[in-house]
Amino acid sequence: MTDAAYAPPDEPLRVIHADHAILVVDKPAGLLTVPGKGEDLADCLIARVQKVFPEALLVHRLDRDTSGVIVFALTRHAQRVLSAGFEARKTKKAYRARLWGHLEPKEGRVDLPLIVDWPNRPRQHVNHETGKPAQTDWRVLGHDEDGTTRVRLFPITGRSHQLRVHMKEIGHPILGDPLYAEGPAREFPRLMLHAESLRIAHPETGKGMTFTAPCPFI
Numbered sequence: 278m279t280d281a282a283y284a285p286p287d288e289p290l291r292v293i294h295a296d297h298a299i300l301v302v303d304k305p306a307g308l309l310t311v312p313g314k315g316e317d318l319a320d321c322l323i324a325r326v327q328k329v330f331p332e333a334l335l336v337h338r339l340d341r342d343t344s345g346v347i348v349f350a351l352t353r354h355a356q357r358v359l360s361a362g363f364e365a366r367k368t369k370k371a372y373r374a375r376l377w378g379h380l381e382p383k384e385g386r387v388d389l390p391l392i393v394d395w396p397n398r399p400r401q402h403v404n405h406e407t408g409k410p411a412q413t414d415w416r417v418l419g420h421d422e423d424g425t426t427r428v429r430l431f432p433i434t435g436r437s438h439q440l441r442v443h444m445k446e447i448g449h450p451i452l453g454d455p456l457y458a459e460g461p462a463r464e465f466p467r468l469m470l471h472a473e474s475l476r477i478a479h480p481e482t483g484k485g486m487t488f489t490a491p492c493p494f495i
Contacts, residue, residue: 285309285320290329293346293488298355298481300330301348303490306467310338310347322347337363340438342455345372345472346490350480358480363435369476372430372440373418373492375469376449377462380426384416387443391436400456401438403446411436413443418495425452427495429473440470469494 284307291303302322304310309321326333326349333349334356350356362368390408394400412433419427426449430440441457444450450458453465471494476487 283309283313283318290325291490293490294486295330296351298351299348299359299477299479300326300333300351301346301475301488302326304339304344304347304472306342306344306471306493309341311335323349336360337435339472340441340468340470342453342468343372343470343472344490344493346475346488347472348475348477348488352480355480359477362478366433366435367478369474369487370432370435370472371474372432373471373473373495374428374430374440374444375421375452375494376426376428376444377424377452377458378426378449379420379424380415380417380428380447380449382417384414386433387411387413387415387447389443389446391439391442393437399438401436401442403442409436410434411439411443413440415444441468467494471495 286305286307288305293303294301304322311323312319312321332351336348336350336359339347350359389403391401391411392404392408394402414431416429432439441451441454445457450462452469453467471492473492474489479486
């Protein structure tokens, strides 16, 4: 998908949770988290959120073509605490995905360092010399008759495009991926990747809280 083809979905904001410190929403696929360069890329999740919650502040992002759970801070203090939690890998994230091919074994880990592929950005690629450490755990949920695999993915690190590159590198790209899938694996109506759950410590109380959003394609 190119920037010229940007046509974000016209959907109402789906709020999962809101209190005095945090806002959790279910991002639709096809919508940027933050604005891109140019007026044609101005429509984005944080702009829509700030129309309803003007005080909302960015904490983390999801790729444009990924749907699912994302948290915003509603105070500067909450933003600092939440951002530190993500940086320290104290948050727990789980994704659902559909992959090309029959993935085996039932579970495993991908441990491949990643860095931006500068001549082809925003693509990322594996580089064992300059890449930053990146690990992703997977668990197979089932194999479908069309030869694809349903999985749950657990990113240990949070590199850009990490799940997408890691799945491609083990020979099972995520279906519908406009950057990393090829041929029939690419010919799906959307990227089959969804941020299903996010566990954080509430920035005010420290209490562990888990938020979920139903997967729209599994």
